[in-house]
Amino acid sequence: MTILALIVLSFSAPLAQGKSKFLGNIVGSSVPSNYNNYWNQVTPENGGKWGSVQSSQGSFNWRDAEVAANWAKSNGGIFKYHCLVWGSQEPGWIGGLSNDAKKAAVLAWINAVAAHFTNIQYIDVVNEALHAPASYREALGGSGSTGWDWIVWSFTEAKRAFPGAKLLINEYGIINDSNEARQYIEIINILKNKGLIDGIGIQCHQFNVNSLSAASAKSVLDQLAATGIPIFSSEFDANGNSEADQAAIYQRIFPPIWEHASVKGVTLWGYITGTTWKDGTGIVESDGRERQAMTWLKQYIASH
Numbered sequence: 001m002t003i004l005a006l007i008v009l010s011f012s013a014p015l016a017q018g019k020s021k022f023l024g025n026i027v028g029s030s031v032p033s034n035y036n037n038y039w040n041q042v043t044p045e046n047g048g049k050w051g052s053v054q055s056s057q058g059s060f061n062w063r064d065a066e067v068a069a070n071w072a073k074s075n076g077g078i079f080k081y082h083c084l085v086w087g088s089q090e091p092g093w094i095g096g097l098s099n100d101a102k103k104a105a106v107l108a109w110i111n112a113v114a115a116h117f118t119n120i121q122y123i124d125v126v127n128e129a130l131h132a133p134a135s136y137r138e139a140l141g142g143s144g145s146t147g148w149d150w151i152v153w154s155f156t157e158a159k160r161a162f163p164g165a166k167l168l169i170n171e172y173g174i175i176n177d178s179n180e181a182r183q184y185i186e187i188i189n190i191l192k193n194k195g196l197i198d199g200i201g202i203q204c205h206q207f208n209v210n211s212l213s214a215a216s217a218k219s220v221l222d223q224l225a226a227t228g229i230p231i232f233s234s235e236f237d238a239n240g241n242s243e244a245d246q247a248a249i250y251q252r253i254f255p256p257i258w259e260h261a262s263v264k265g266v267t268l269w270g271y272i273t274g275t276t277w278k279d280g281t282g283i284v285e286s287d288g289r290e291r292q293a294m295t296w297l298k299q300y301i302a303s304h
């Protein structure tokens with residue numbers, strides 16, 4: 001490699017720089033050295049989850065979430081926080097509390113996130129309401145008169161605590177399933193009618209996109225877009241039996257998402273082989289070599 005090529009590479013800009021939608025990724029305990037070559041948005045992978053931050057009730061560990069927040073501050077990137085209310089990776093101590101104490105603890109958690117971070121632009125308020133609802137949802141109002149009062153409560157408190165942030169709901173199993181999408185839209189419309197929601201998060205993990213058709217993806221996106229609420233593909237990843245297989249999934253599923261007028265941002269859930277939660281979803285090898293999916297993604301984003 002020539003010196004010139006090295007210089008050009010080290011100064012390469014995020015793929016979506018200057019575009020109307022962001023293209024981001026996740027970080028764990030540190031930011032990969034090539035992060036800025038690709039991404040202009042960041043989400044903490046695990047570091048912002050309640051069970052990670054407040055594993056004991058009396059103390060908060062913000063270290064990994066701060067890595068993401070600080071990268072955004074230093075690089076002019078978008079900070080998207082994940083997440084406030086979710087039935088997985090909850091703190092172990094929550095189950096033993098009374099309903100009043102649970103509600104107070106959730107409120108204290110929401111307020112603590114808001115007090116600690118000043119640069120949250122997007123936040124996943126409720127995660128996986130259909131598939132992993134919070135164990136403590138009765139304490140937040142349960143189903144109530146709307147059917148989803150605990151979600152309404154969560155968004156009402158998030159709106160108070162994060163007046164400057166876009167409030168998102170987030171879920172998996174939507175992009176591949178119009179029936180799931182219909183149920184999701186019932187919740188979204190309740191929040192929309194109360195002026196509480198700014199974005200629809202659809203995770204788009206490999207188990208939902210690997211064998212999905214572009215037409216099915218577009219059809220669900222149209223279904224969600226009919227709410228009038230912007231859409232965010234929040235946890236995209238794909239894997240195949242080979243590098244070429246993976247690239248083919250990207251080529252089939254990424255364009256209907258990226259080109260949909262209602263989609264305002266895409267976050268990939270990891271990109272470096274050996275560090276992703278699902279094997280084979282990396283699109284850059286640990287030595288920096290770009291896999292075919294990344295080679296394709298770079299030229300695709302440059303021209304779209």
Ligand SMILES: *[C@@H]1O[C@H](CO)[C@@H](O)[C@H](O)[C@H]1NC(C)=O
Pocket residue numbers: 172173176177178207208
């Ligand atoms: C969509 O993916 C989920 C896994 O998240 C699966 O259980 C479901 O059957 C799929 N739906 C369709 C219509 O393929």
